[in-house]
Structure formats: C-alpha cells, structure tokens
Amino acid sequence: MAVNQNATAAPGAIAPGAGTFSDRVRDAIRHGELRLAFQPQADTHSGRLTGFEALSRWRLDDGTVIPPDVFIPMAETSDAINILGEWTVRRACETAAGWMQDGVADVPVAVNLSARQLEDPGFARTVLGILAETGLPAANLKLELTETALFEHSESSREVLTQLRGAGVRLVLDDFGTGYSSLSLLRRVPVEALKIDKHFTQAMVQDRDAAAIVRAIIDLAHALGMQAIAEGVETNDELLYLRAYRCDRIQGYLLAKPLDTAQVPDFIRRLAATPTGG
Ligand code: C2E
Ligand code: MG
Ligand code: MG
Numbered sequence: 167m168a169v170n171q172n173a174t175a176a177p178g179a180i181a182p183g184a185g186t187f188s189d190r191v192r193d194a195i196r197h198g199e200l201r202l203a204f205q206p207q208a209d210t211h212s213g214r215l216t217g218f219e220a221l222s223r224w225r226l227d228d229g230t231v232i233p234p235d236v237f238i239p240m241a242e243t244s245d246a247i248n249i250l251g252e253w254t255v256r257r258a259c260e261t262a263a264g265w266m267q268d269g270v271a272d273v274p275v276a277v278n279l280s281a282r283q284l285e286d287p288g289f290a291r292t293v294l295g296i297l298a299e300t301g302l303p304a305a306n307l308k309l310e311l312t313e314t315a316l317f318e319h320s321e322s323s324r325e326v327l328t329q330l331r332g333a334g335v336r337l338v339l340d341d342f343g344t345g346y347s348s349l350s351l352l353r354r355v356p357v358e359a360l361k362i363d364k365h366f367t368q369a370m371v372q373d374r375d376a377a378a379i380v381r382a383i384i385d386l387a388h389a390l391g392m393q394a395i396a397e398g399v400e401t402n403d404e405l406l407y408l409r410a411y412r413c414d415r416i417q418g419y420l421l422a423k424p425l426d427t428a429q430v431p432d433f434i435r436r437l438a439a440t441p442t443g444g
C-alpha cells in the first residue's frame with residue numbers, strides 16, 4: 167500500500183497542547199508518528215533508477231496522515247524545524263545506508279531543507295556526524311534547497327553550504343522558477359541540479375509558454391554544467407516532451423508515488439525488469 171496521502175487532518179490535530187510545538191515534534195518522533203516516504207527518480211532516457219527523494223509524513227494514531235505542506239510551515243516558525251530536520255536527515259541516511267548494506271540499491275537519497283536549518287551554524291557538523299554514524303558516503307546524500315532559502319541566506323548559511331559541499335554532500339535547487347531569486351544566484355551557490363517544479367511539468371503539454379519555460383530551464387541547467395530533474399511527471403506525453411527537451415531525470419507518479427520503506431526493494435526489482443522504464 168502506498169502512503170495514504172488522501173486522509174488529511176486539520177492542523178489542530180497536531181497542536182502542541184500544553185507544551186511547545188518543538189515538544190510535540192519530539193513526542194511524535196518518539197512515538198513513531200513521523201515517517202519518511204521515498205519517491206524514486208529515474209534517468210529520462212534509459213529509465214534506470216538514479217535515486218530517491220525522502221518526503222516527511224506525520225501519521226496520527228488514528229491513521230490520519232498530515233501532509234508536509236501543513237506541518238512544515240508550522241515547524242518553520244520555531245526550532246521545531248531543526249528537530250524535525252535533523253530527524254529527517256538521520257532517518258534518510260540510515261535507510262539509504264541500509265539499502266547499500268543489503269545490496270538493494272546504491273543510489274543517493276535527497277532530503278528537503280528549510281531556510282532556517284541553514285541559519286544554524288552547527289548544521290554542517292550535525293549532517294557530517296550523521297553520515298559518519300550511519301556510514302552513508304557523503305556523495306549519497308543530496309540536500310534540496312529552495313531559491314528563497316538561498317536568496318535570503320546570510321553569510322553564515324553560505325558557510326554551512328560551503329562546508330557541506332566541501333565534504334562531498336550534493337546540493338540541488340528545488341522548485342526552480344517558482345521562487346524569488348535572481349539568476350546570478352546560480353553562479354554563487356554550488357548546486358549540481360535544478361528541479362523543475364511540477365506546475366511547469368504539468369502545464370507543459372497544454373501550454374506553449376510552460377513548455378518554453380521547461381525547455382529554457384533544462385538548457386540553462388546544461389549551459390551551467392548542471393542536470394535538470396522534472397518533478398510531478400504523471401503522463402507518458404510529459405515523458406515524451408522531457409525526452410525531446412533532453413531533461414536528465416524524472417520523478418513523479420508515472421514512475422511511482424512516494425513509497426513506504428518496505429515497498430522499495432520490490433519497486434527496484436520491478437523497475438530493473440523493465441529496461442526502458444516505460
Ligand atoms: P517538494 O520537495 O517539491 O516535493 C515534491 C512534492 O510533489 C511531494 O509532495 C510529492 O509527493 C509530490 N509529487 C511527486 N510526484 C507527483 C506527481 O506526479 N503528481 C503530483 N500531483 N504530486 C507529485 P509532498 O510529499 O506532499 O511534499 C510537499 C512539500 O513539502 C515538498 O515539496 C517539500 O517542499 C516539503 N517537504 C516534504 N518533506 C519535507 C521535509 O522533510 N523537510 C522540509 N523542509 N520540507 C519537506
Ligand atoms: Mg524536494
Ligand atoms: Mg520540488
């Protein structure tokens with residue numbers, strides 16, 4: 167069964183009660199309410215598996231799932247995001263290291279970061295500590311940042327990114343084109359890939375302007391020596407466009423919805439059995 171993303175609860179269901187939201191998050195981690203789902207990414211042309219993105223889920227005891235669009239913004243207003251973010255990195259690294267040890271897969275895992283995590287001058291040390299603890303090679307960890315996080319970033323967060331990049335951790339710019347940044351940002355931040363937001367991917371087949379934007383992002387990525395990853399790929403037509411535009415990677419329901427950890431080995435076996443990946 168895929169992670170149930172349809173059952174959603176009102177934010178009130180995760181209200182902190184007597185304590186702070188940070189306390190509530192610690193509590194949720196302790197009680198196993200927080201989970202990661204893993205969504206595969208593949209090479210656009212060969213269909214070969216290229217990695218997974220870890221996506222957070224908050225499942226209450228009664229089975230309702232609160233999506234990250236609800237609880238991440240709540241967490242971002244306090245240091246709850248640092249607690250949640252550290253847990254996410256640790257859990258993703260443990261899981262990916264486990265896949266390597268068990269011979270399931272040796273591919274990078276991508277974790278989403280919030281701007282506030284980069285403001286913590288100890289963040290790089292925390293991440294490198296988790297890599298050492300779990301045995302995951304730094305090159306198997308990707309961190310997804312948004313333009314806004316980078317645009318607002320201070321001198322100290324730039325230092326954090328430099329430290330991480332220097333240690334071999336890989337950086338990706340998420341939701342490219344939806345945020346608020348200048349293109350000169352791309353020259354200052356050592357990102358290796360641009361992710362095309364799903365709104366562009368999904369409008370592309372119907373809307374010439376969206377198609378032009380998708381093509382321009384892919385060409386821009388390549389001109390800068392980066393890769394382009396399209397998210398939200400749901401249809402075969404979208405895949406055909408992305409192949410024609412030479413997009414490097416795809417992620418979306420066409421390949422798979424975000425999977426429970428237990429579903430991953432089976433998914434990988436099935437993908438390997440279909441060489442062109444559809
Ligand atoms: P994102 O990083 O851009 O992740 C992609 C979102 O698109 C995910 O939503 C994913 O489930 C969804 N998606 C993937 N393929 C398709 C598709 O083919 N069609 C459609 N309609 N949607 C697709 P999700 O999991 O609800 O996450 C939403 C956002 O929440 C993420 O957007 C990310 O910004 C944030 N997020 C998730 N987990 C974390 C986390 O651990 N930390 C932080 N800071 N943010 C997170
Ligand atoms: Mg992302
Ligand atoms: Mg995205």
Ligand code: MG
Binds near residue numbers: 341363364
């Ligand atoms: Mg997005």
